[in-house]
Amino acid sequence: MNDAIGVDDILEHIERLRHGETLTTERASAVLDAYRSGRLADYQLTAWLATLAGRGLRFAEIVDLTRAYLGPARGEGAVPRDGRTVVDKHSTGGVGDKTTLIVVPLVAALGVRVCKLSGRGLGIAGGTIDKLESVPGLKLEFTASELATRLAADDIVIGSFSGALVPGDTATYDLRSVSGCVRSAPLIAASIVSKKVAVNADAVVFDVRYGAGALLADRESARRLAGLLVRLGGAFGLRCRAVLSDGSVPLGTAVGNAAEIDEAIGFLRGTGDRRLRAECEALAVEMVRVSEPDEPEQRIRERLRSAIDSGAALSMLVRMLEAQGGDTGPVLGGGGYCRPKARTSVRAQGTGWITDISSLDIGRAALKLGAGKVSADDVIDPHAGIRLTRHLGEHVAEGDVIAEVFHDGRDSGDAVALVSRAFSIGRQEDCRVPGEPEPVSEGDVHPQETGMVHV
Ligand code: URA
Numbered sequence: 001m002n003d004a005i006g007v008d009d010i011l012e013h014i015e016r017l018r019h020g021e022t023l024t025t026e027r028a029s030a031v032l033d034a035y036r037s038g039r040l041a042d043y044q045l046t047a048w049l050a051t052l053a054g055r056g057l058r059f060a061e062i063v064d065l066t067r068a069y070l071g072p073a074r075g076e077g078a079v080p081r082d083g084r085t086v087v088d089k090h091s092t093g094g095v096g097d098k099t100t101l102i103v104v105p106l107v108a109a110l111g112v113r114v115c116k117l118s119g120r121g122l123g124i125a126g127g128t129i130d131k132l133e134s135v136p137g138l139k140l141e142f143t144a145s146e147l148a149t150r151l152a153a154d155d156i157v158i159g160s161f162s163g164a165l166v167p168g169d170t171a172t173y174d175l176r177s178v179s180g181c182v183r184s185a186p187l188i189a190a191s192i193v194s195k196k197v198a199v200n201a202d203a204v205v206f207d208v209r210y211g212a213g214a215l216l217a218d219r220e221s222a223r224r225l226a227g228l229l230v231r232l233g234g235a236f237g238l239r240c241r242a243v244l245s246d247g248s249v250p251l252g253t254a255v256g257n258a259a260e261i262d263e264a265i266g267f268l269r270g271t272g273d274r275r276l277r278a279e280c281e282a283l284a285v286e287m288v289r290v291s292e293p294d295e296p297e298q299r300i301r302e303r304l305r306s307a308i309d310s311g312a313a314l315s316m317l318v319r320m321l322e323a324q325g326g327d328t329g330p331v332l333g334g335g336g337y338c339r340p341k342a343r344t345s346v347r348a349q350g351t352g353w354i355t356d357i358s359s360l361d362i363g364r365a366a367l368k369l370g371a372g373k374v375s376a377d378d379v380i381d382p383h384a385g386i387r388l389t390r391h392l393g394e395h396v397a398e399g400d401v402i403a404e405v406f407h408d409g410r411d412s413g414d415a416v417a418l419v420s421r422a423f424s425i426g427r428q429e430d431c432r433v434p435g436e437p438e439p440v441s442e443g444d445v446h447p448q449e450t451g452m453v454h455v
Pocket residue numbers: 091092093118119122182187188189191192195
């Protein structure tokens with residue numbers, strides 16, 4: 001029953017959901033269609049999303065919501081099944097998470113075919129599409145058949161989610177981001193998996209990040225979400241694996257859109273920091289594994305290293321950017337994409353070891369600078385961001401520069417204060433030790449079989 005839904009119906013539907021009525025694809029599609037055709041206001045759709053987030057959804061309802069997010073096309077017409085494995089990858093997001101920009105060209109350089117549909121920033125976590133929009137001219141919106149054409153030509157494409165590919169996810173995404181509905185596991189799962197089904201890839205690797213700067217508070221919630229993602233992907237015929245990663249400390253040294261692209265390019269030139277390298281390697285290994293199940297892990301790691309050492313991974317990134325119409329001058333000329341109008345140094349407030357760097361404070365600072373959206377109609381500044389010049393576990397003296405804030409020259413005081421607050425300085429033995437990335441597969445996760453799924 002995809003009957004038209006109006007204002008009175010949505011209120012009654014929300015009331016019924018609260019009393020336990022089952023959400024079906026038909027009902028969810030009716031709500032989403034009503035919103036997209038202007039019959040429901042933002043606040044009514046937000047109330048619906050908040051109801052789903054608060055009440056939780058049963059697994060069958062999450063499958064139905066994912067179908068509704070996909071809309072009538074249901075992923076048909078995207079990547080054709082031609083017997084050659086196509087892999088996608090998706091992160092739940094975190095502060096400084098630029099892994100897609102690294103692992104997609106890296107595994108493509110090993111011959112893995114990658115078709116990736118990405119999202120934008122959610123809350124304090126940046127999004128791949130916001131980052132890639134820092135590359136002038138880069139085309140990111142594709143129809144399903146354009147995605148297929150790009151993949152056939154180059155075996156690598158990154159595109160944006162859009163109303164044409166995942167109408168329901170696109171309609172709800174920004175509203176979730178600005179209304180406190182981003183941490184609901186069922187909504188995250190439907191949002192991510194709908195994008196993967198829209199691509200019609202064979203296999204997906206999910207990067208599920210946890211900690212104060214990520215959507216999931218702790219490792220156990222991340223493990224439960226990984227289980228849900230793997231099970232939901234499986235319900236749509238996808239072979240899925242997941243990696244759990246610690247997002248409590250920013251990943252790498254750059255936070256902000258263009259700044260993260262530049263860091264990813266530096267990584268592909270061989271200059272990545274240890275944690276970023278460990279996380280990218282863990283994800284890349286899983287992406288190669290789902291494509292080449294018989295290849296031993298040690299051999300995969302050797303091939304990944306030689307793709308960086310030989311420059312093949314960087315060439316693959318340049319090829320993708322060029323093929324999608326992007327200006328590659330800043331990569332080839334070495335100048336980079338991040339050109340902020342102004343930079344402010346942040347100095348250590350004491351002498352000692354850097355015992356912690358709070359993702360939450362760094363993420364909030366990046367939002368204040370305009371690197372992400374606080375309200376749905378905010379405009380992102382691609383050059384806004386932060387570069388951490390000193391790292392967790394390093395010794396600093398009072399007054400040393402520990403970070404640089406990139407801004408537009410106006411009113412960056414609050415952001416600078418947040419960056420300063422993000423650094424804890426103390427005794428060496430109190431330094432935080434972030435968890436190592438942990439690969440999990442279907443056998444390792446314990447998806448909830450019945451009952452409501454919450455955060
Ligand atoms: N990425 C998405 O695409 N959706 C979410 O809800 C979270 C991360």
